Amino acid sequence: MSLIVQKYGGTSVGSAERIRAVAEHVAQTRRDGHEVVVVVSAMGKTTDDLILLAEQISPNNPAREMDMLLTAGERISMALVSMALSAVGVESASFTGSQAGIITDTTHRRAKILEMRPDRIREALDDGLVPVVAGFQGVSIERDVTTLGRGGTDVTAVALAAALKADVCEIFTDVTGVFSADPRVVPKARQLDTVSFDEMLEIAATGGRVLMLRSVEFARRHNVPLHVRSSFTWEPGTWIVEEDPTMEEAIVSAITDDTSEAKITVSGVPDRPGVAATLFRELANNGINVDMIVQNTSLNNVTDISFTVAKTDLEAAMTACQKVQKDIGAAAVTSDDHIGRVTIVGAGMKSSPGVTALMFETLSDNGINIEMISTSSIRISCVLHADRVGDAVRHLHRAFGLDAE
């Protein structure tokens, strides 16, 4: 008998019919002899609808009240899922984030979990019930309702799985698993049976849309095996587990792409200490997240610094750069919002020389120019012209032997 935490996202509980299907699957999991804890998101577009309502009241609303408002969505779906379980003969009880003992800090809209006290969930399991827990929400140390930010329901599920020492946290979603590339870009993309936490972190960080970085980090830290699978097919999906040193690893597991960023280049910068610090402190002070940063080797004590930011932050970032341009003695600040990033990820890369060369050759052979390069031990990212991103992903997917037969 295993203890399984099952997380169902918004599309998985998007209608009464879908909710009944979820209940049937939970019932089957119980008949197979397992204990189950269910974690749910709000139904379909509920959260968006609530945000629209709030915007009709005022464009700027207190974060505490936004949290109070948005958590109504999970409250609705968890009660309905619990009802559906009851209708198929599975005894259950729903619990809010607060009732489930998810204690957070006081940062409304993107609270961090400080402590898990899932006593009532344990009691419910001991009583033979299936606890149904509201995702995305907790209660702060000030006893106010908080939400965990984007991907928060996955975080709830992983945190509960860790606290309850569950055998697996199943993330049910509307795709069948993690793929070797985005199937909309690469028709020959293959579903992966297993990826390591490290690989999944890089995939999530560089454009993989299945899981948010934060929940993968949480799962890795607490070593909670994740199983990403579809609530439409109910077939096994992709396992995300700790790296097994005895296994031969794929050199490259996945190719990701991301066209949500823009590039800024600060050129003609004097190569002296403190310049980068001044620049990136100013960006940080304006709440701008910087992703890739590349600084060229200096020529004549003058260098260029390029970095990427979310396109939505481009204007604010340009303003910040222009503000410090004179202080740091830069010649010019330019930007390009027509770029994309292509990344290859693979744990086997560490011990396989030649991966970088093959990546660059593949791009070069296809006439694709590389504008920026950034690497980690299991990842290589290249910034390209946005128009060539699809081609690049497809060529690399074939070159690294990932194409499905």
Next chain:
Amino acid sequence: MSLIVQKYGGTSVGSAERIRAVAEHVAQTRRDGHEVVVVVSAMGKTTDDLILLAEQISPNNPAREMDMLLTAGERISMALVSMALSAVGVESASFTGSQAGIITDTTHRRAKILEMRPDRIREALDDGLVPVVAGFQGVSIERDVTTLGRGGTDVTAVALAAALKADVCEIFTDVTGVFSADPRVVPKARQLDTVSFDEMLEIAATGGRVLMLRSVEFARRHNVPLHVRSSFTWEPGTWIVEEDPTMEEAIVSAITDDTSEAKITVSGVPDRPGVAATLFRELANNGINVDMIVQNTSLNNVTDISFTVAKTDLEAAMTACQKVQKDIGAAAVTSDDHIGRVTIVGAGMKSSPGVTALMFETLSDNGINIEMISTSSIRISCVLHADRVGDAVRHLHRAFGLDAE
């Protein structure tokens, strides 16, 4: 400076525009120098929509989960009202029933308040905030979310007003106050400035639709002055207060009507102890609420017992009567679902002989037959043929001098 609890019903917060109007009125009340606690219902049809959703899952759902589901409605409206207050510069914070310290028993769907611990509401007031509290909901001694049943938001408002020792509990609704009769039945009905708790109890019990019996009882027990008024006109409405012995009282304050009941007559019943007990115990065991009961003086040790029940309970009540018919030795059980009740209510009735006579004469003069009569010290009810109810109310309204000029 007064402390005012303001309750806003579903139509009062039925849209973003309505919510902004509520916020503006709260802001004005604050500018007038008062402390305000706001209690809100769910927006418009939200609760009905949630019930529909639940019915799509299953026709019979666990009461605990229904409560969890339905309380989402107030959570949404209270957050939006708090946002609207913030937008007009009034600092506020919303609180669930649980956060407001509304402790109930464990009877889901119609929980009773056991204790009020509004510490956080007091703290919020002391901090200069306007607390916005979810109506209709509490938390049970088992730490589960409960709802207080029909009219529950009024109960929340009155209970909070009592616990906080508020100067008045204002019930904002979609009518302008309590009327001398239903204006749809009597075009010349007048709005009442003041009614006593006792009168309001009788009005609520006999067909007045403005306030539920339960919240009036609660207000009377804790001596919380109520002020029923409109959130569309914002004009003063009707005050419901403790009877003032120094005041001259209207002999008749209001005429109410109710056509939601049916009449059952158990005839030819031996007039011996235990017969009525057997009959009404059987009805009670089937969860049937009996309203008026009339037993005729016996003739030859045989009597008739007539009583009224909600039309929706008629079939079950007939079954229950037929079950005990033989045991109690009754000759027949008959029913009539085409009846209506007309009631005159007035605290001055106690000291005014002739009221009963005038009522019966008025009905008789207009050819209206009385089928049943029931009285209390400040009320006389007559059961009539349903078709004559409107006429009866209009004639009585004129006869007792209530018609507006």
